[in-house]
Amino acid sequence: xxxxxxxxxxxxxxxxxPGEFEQQAGMWMLWPERNDNWRDGGKPAQEAFANVAKAIxxxxxxxxxxxxxxxxxxxxKLPPEIRVVEMSNDxxxxxxxxxxxxxxxxxxxxxxxxxxNAWGGLYDGLYFPWANDDQVARKVCDIxxxxxxxxxxxxxxxGSIHADGExxxxxxxxxxxxxxxxxxxxxxxxxxxxGDYLNAEKVIWIRDGIDPDETNGxxxxxxxxxxxxxxxxxxxxxxxxxxYEAAQAAYETLAKATDAKGRKLKVxxxxxxxxxxxxxxxxxxxxxxxxxxxxxxxxxxASYMNFTIVNxxxxxxxxxxxxxxxxxxxxxxxxxxxxxxxxxxxxxxxGGGNIHCITQQQPAPVVxx
Amino acid sequence: xxxxxxxxxxxxxxxxxPGEFEQQAGMWMLWPERNDNWRDGGKPAQEAFANVAKAIxxxxxxxxxxxxxxxxxxxxKLPPEIRVVEMSNDxxxxxxxxxxxxxxxxxxxxxxxxxxNAWGGLYDGLYFPWANDDQVARKVCDIxxxxxxxxxxxxxxxGSIHADGExxxxxxxxxxxxxxxxxxxxxxxxxxxxGDYLNAEKVIWIRDGIDPDETNGxxxxxxxxxxxxxxxxxxxxxxxxxxYEAAQAAYETLAKATDAKGRKLKVxxxxxxxxxxxxxxxxxxxxxxxxxxxxxxxxxxASYMNFTIVNxxxxxxxxxxxxxxxxxxxxxxxxxxxxxxxxxxxxxxxGGGNIHCITQQQPAPVVxx
Numbered sequence: 001x002x003x004x005x006x007x008x009x010x011x012x013x014x015x016x017x018p019g020e021f022e023q024q025a026g027m028w029m030l031w032p033e034r035n036d037n038w039r040d041g042g043k044p045a046q047e048a049f050a051n052v053a054k055a056i057x058x059x060x061x062x063x064x065x066x067x068x069x070x071x072x073x074x075x076x077k078l079p080p081e082i083r084v085v086e087m088s089n090d091x092x093x094x095x096x097x098x099x100x101x102x103x104x105x106x107x108x109x110x111x112x113x114x115x116x117n118a119w120g121g122l123y124d125g126l127y128f129p130w131a132n133d134d135q136v137a138r139k140v141c142d143i144x145x146x147x148x149x150x151x152x153x154x155x156x157x158x159g160s161i162h163a164d165g166e167x168x169x170x171x172x173x174x175x176x177x178x179x180x181x182x183x184x185x186x187x188x189x190x191x192x193x194x195g196d197y198l199n200a201e202k203v204i205w206i207r208d209g210i211d212p213d214e215t216n217g218x219x220x221x222x223x224x225x226x227x228x229x230x231x232x233x234x235x236x237x238x239x240x241x242x243x244y245e246a247a248q249a250a251y252e253t254l255a256k257a258t259d260a261k262g263r264k265l266k267v268x269x270x271x272x273x274x275x276x277x278x279x280x281x282x283x284x285x286x287x288x289x290x291x292x293x294x295x296x297x298x299x300x301x302a303s304y305m306n307f308t309i310v311n312x313x314x315x316x317x318x319x320x321x322x323x324x325x326x327x328x329x330x331x332x333x334x335x336x337x338x339x340x341x342x343x344x345x346x347x348x349x350x351g352g353g354n355i356h357c358i359t360q361q362q363p364a365p366v367v368x369x
Numbered sequence: 370x371x372x373x374x375x376x377x378x379x380x381x382x383x384x385x386x387p388g389e390f391e392q393q394a395g396m397w398m399l400w401p402e403r404n405d406n407w408r409d410g411g412k413p414a415q416e417a418f419a420n421v422a423k424a425i426x427x428x429x430x431x432x433x434x435x436x437x438x439x440x441x442x443x444x445x446k447l448p449p450e451i452r453v454v455e456m457s458n459d460x461x462x463x464x465x466x467x468x469x470x471x472x473x474x475x476x477x478x479x480x481x482x483x484x485x486n487a488w489g490g491l492y493d494g495l496y497f498p499w500a501n502d503d504q505v506a507r508k509v510c511d512i513x514x515x516x517x518x519x520x521x522x523x524x525x526x527x528g529s530i531h532a533d534g535e536x537x538x539x540x541x542x543x544x545x546x547x548x549x550x551x552x553x554x555x556x557x558x559x560x561x562x563x564g565d566y567l568n569a570e571k572v573i574w575i576r577d578g579i580d581p582d583e584t585n586g587x588x589x590x591x592x593x594x595x596x597x598x599x600x601x602x603x604x605x606x607x608x609x610x611x612x613y614e615a616a617q618a619a620y621e622t623l624a625k626a627t628d629a630k631g632r633k634l635k636v637x638x639x640x641x642x643x644x645x646x647x648x649x650x651x652x653x654x655x656x657x658x659x660x661x662x663x664x665x666x667x668x669x670x671a672s673y674m675n676f677t678i679v680n681x682x683x684x685x686x687x688x689x690x691x692x693x694x695x696x697x698x699x700x701x702x703x704x705x706x707x708x709x710x711x712x713x714x715x716x717x718x719x720g721g722g723n724i725h726c727i728t729q730q731q732p733a734p735v736v737x738x
Contacts, residue, residue, distance in 0.1 A: 001449050001450055002449050002450075002452060002453070068437075068457040068501070071504065071508070072504070075511070080370045080371050080372035080373070080516070081370055081371075083371060083511060083512070083514055084371070084511050085454070085455075085508070085511060085512055086454075086456055086457060086508055087455055088455060132437065135440065135441070138444075139440070139454070139455055142444070142452055142453050142454060143452070143454055143512065145452055147449070
């Protein structure tokens, strides 16, 4: 069944958003191609995306969705064990435009199909139109034959939330209270929506993310759950680092926080790059009206936090930075039972995100006693 | 795995094309939309396709593939139990551009991805370009995660062949020896290709089909296997019927034929429409250069033989003709264990085919001892 549910919520129907660390059925990705976002015709980005897909495929099934125009090229660049399916898109951030999968205790899976407006719509979105992106969640659910909840009138991206699977959601005020998403709703109304659609009892609000301009501060560059009761948070003691203040403030908030079950969170520190990553090669990015232009020298949102968790592994961005190895080591300590794999993804950061932003995990149909 | 096999054949690898009467996993369709082929913006055809999809869905899973432009409309017109997936196409005949599925004794499924050239390519094809259609087979196999054999340099449509699953293939000379497909190959070389890719030992050649102009005489309007050793063949005693001569000749050929196992075929007669079906409403079909135009009053290829077999059922075209009921009765006698369901599909005939042409069955992964 691939029905459209608008008259009930996951909470009402007994579905919850699981933690990313729970068992997965596989991973979804999109293939990058926008010449007005990716430098050099998108070719370096495509290589990086392919390397991410291959790294994940060593742990679990991967499906890459791709426009008709790029289908043959994408198919040729990926090994046969990776599934490639045609899907129109406006850019390649399936974390944000794809479904947030929810699961019930019988192991049944559904999708939440949030309204998507390119990170701010006509207020401060990054491009127009975004109609193809907004259909990605439903199309993914349809391929899988699962029902989806559509939140018409409520805008959210998957990268702006993390869940512990036990009733706690992590997010930022900078994003969820932004003017370009749901300005008609109060903070309390937004908390109610998160509660209803993720089956959460408590929202932990961090004030700021590290990219006010692009995603308006997605949480997935700042902090995440490692397991129930434990989070990771970006950390630097370098006061000149562009993300110093946001990192310090986020750490402080998390260090004081308790979760839905009343547990005080254990907070693991994750380093930032030693040197900020600055955009290069922006002169090869097409100028298109309606798309926010990129410029050489702008600070890229290069965070090691933007890793993705897979079955038995963690796939971590690498930036050719002095701290690359330290990040891998710290993440290995957080996840002692998983293999930590670094993938060079500076080209993904050049386009505005990283490994977590370009992936969306589908939970395994696990039955809970 | 969704690999591309070009260095071996189904025969070499132990795969065979099963009969359509064997157990199926589900049915594939495409969604019609070409305004230069379908009258009234394709809306009557879409309704007919939807009715076919719903009739099949009562027996087995159905997937309908649709362009991005028509995705939302198609999704809205079909019930949620029918899977809808985005797929670029040039028209809606998945029997001809989709994969021919083959199976081995372990129940493993693969696809044969024949080269497709719109029924004759630049020689006498029906439209140009056909590049999207030619990718349909591979995309279907990729969604299913199965390997496919590509026959570069060998053109064939699924509607031009029928198999008994036990080494016999039925086809027409009019189509397979046509100038627009494989004019560089002899009849013997073509037989070898059919043998290698369908795992067949014997090809039964019928001379002519009933539509020399469109498909160059596809077998699926003329005859098919009901089970190993038994075929159905169109039949009329009305010398004025436009298909009289082709029907008589086909019957005569089949009545004399033996199959790969040396059995003399039992031939069941299936009536034609009492009155020919003439195209109406052609003035609402867009004129597009490169597409063969349709004209009011032309004889449509309306054959009851163009039914499709599903698990436990047979879905049969109905033309608002005096013989509609007789056709259902005759088919019910051929398939005593299946429910025979008629669907009004004159609108599909207006576009050049019928239920068999717009469907492609995927075999169930049955293990054979």
